[in-house]
Amino acid sequence: MEVMMSYLLVFKRYAPFESFGGGFHGRGDSRPSYPDVARTWAGVPFDRSGVTGAGVGAASPTTHRTTRSREYISNVRVTVTDARLEDGLVLFTAHSAGSNPHPIAVGAPDIDTYIDACIHFNGNGLTVSGVVRGNDFPNLEVFLKTPTDRIHLLHHWETSHGGLSGPFRRLWGRKEKQVITRFSTDVPGGS
Numbered sequence: 001m002e003v004m005m006s007y008l009l010v011f012k013r014y015a016p017f018e019s020f021g022g023g024f025h026g027r028g029d030s031r032p033s034y035p036d037v038a039r040t041w042a043g044v045p046f047d048r049s050g051v052t053g054a055g056v057g058a059a060s061p062t063t064h065r066t067t068r069s070r071e072y073i074s075n076v077r078v079t080v081t082d083a084r085l086e087d088g089l090v091l092f093t094a095h096s097a098g099s100n101p102h103p104i105a106v107g108a109p110d111i112d113t114y115i116d117a118c119i120h121f122n123g124n125g126l127t128v129s130g131v132v133r134g135n136d137f138p139n140l141e142v143f144l145k146t147p148t149d150r151i152h153l154l155h156h157w158e159t160s161h162g163g164l165s166g167p168f169r170r171l172w173g174r175k176e177k178q179v180i181t182r183f184s185t186d187v188p189g190g191s
Contacts, residue, residue, distance in 0.1 A: 005147030006052045009119075009128065010034065011096070012041035013111050015138040017163030023065040024100065024167075034143050034151045036060070040111050042078040042096035043145075048121050051083040051092050064102050074098035090119040095134075097174075100167070109171040111135055115142070124189020128154055132180045137161045137170035140180065144187055155183035 014029040014037065026039060035041035035058075042057040055078035061071030076098035083092040093116050100108040114133040119126055128144055132155075142155040157180060161170050 006045040006047050007119075007126075007147060008043045008045050008145040009094075009115075009117055010041060010043040010143040010145060011094070011113060011115050011132070012038035012141050012143075013096075013113055013138050014038045014141070015163060019065070020138070020163035021100065021105070021167035022164065024102065024105070025063050025065070025068075026060055029060070029138075031139070031141055031156060032143075032153045034145070034153075035141075039138060040074060040076045040096050040098040040113065042076065042094060042113070044078075044080055044092060044094045044117070046090050046092070046119060047147075048090070050085045050090050051080060054078075055080045055094055055096075057096050057098070059098055059101075062100060062102055064104060066104070067102075072101040072103070074101045088121070090117075090121075092117050095176075108167075109135075110174070111138070111171060112174045112176070113140070114176055125187055127184060127186050129182075129184040130155075131182050132157070133178055134175050134180060135171050135173075136175070136178065136180055137166035142183060144185075146187070152185070152187050154185040154187075155181065157181040 057076035059074035097110040
């Protein structure tokens with residue numbers, strides 16, 4: 001019997017600004033990085049048979065200029081819905097949500113990210129396509145981690161909103177119908 005190992009589709013939101021939202025700082029938000037530095041990141045495991053486990057999520061520490069020595073980490077919630085295998089395609093929708101955890105940001109809205117994923121295994125490789133919806137701040141990256149721990153950057157998108165106004169104007173509401181970007185990327189076999 002052949003043992004299948006899972007891939008991991010990862011989507012992260014990161015703030016590449018020196019500071020954001022009036023004095024908040026993330027630890028090294030930059031690109032591309034898998035996915036260790038991000039305001040939120042989420043991952044969904046899958047293989048040829050479909051989604052193979054629950055979604056996972058995390059965040060990097062946030063500080064504020066008034067309390068620089070104290071770091072706070074967001075509780076990122078991840079849900080996976082509508083997971084199915086249809087005509088040989090692995091399909092699912094994933095949603096991540098996490099907000100600024102700092103005590104002076106009480107009531108801060110979540111960064112909501114939705115991804116409608118479609119994975120087509122073709123020979124030894126695969127094509128990963130998706131539609132990303134949600135808040136249009138901050139930036140976004142989508143990665144694929146292979147069963148052999150290779151990392152492939154699938155897509156990068158940058159917000160047009162700055163670090164000061166973006167958090168205050170672009171994060172209110174879940175924006176589940178607002179399309180941010182679309183992508184389709186081939187990943188060769190043996191990766």
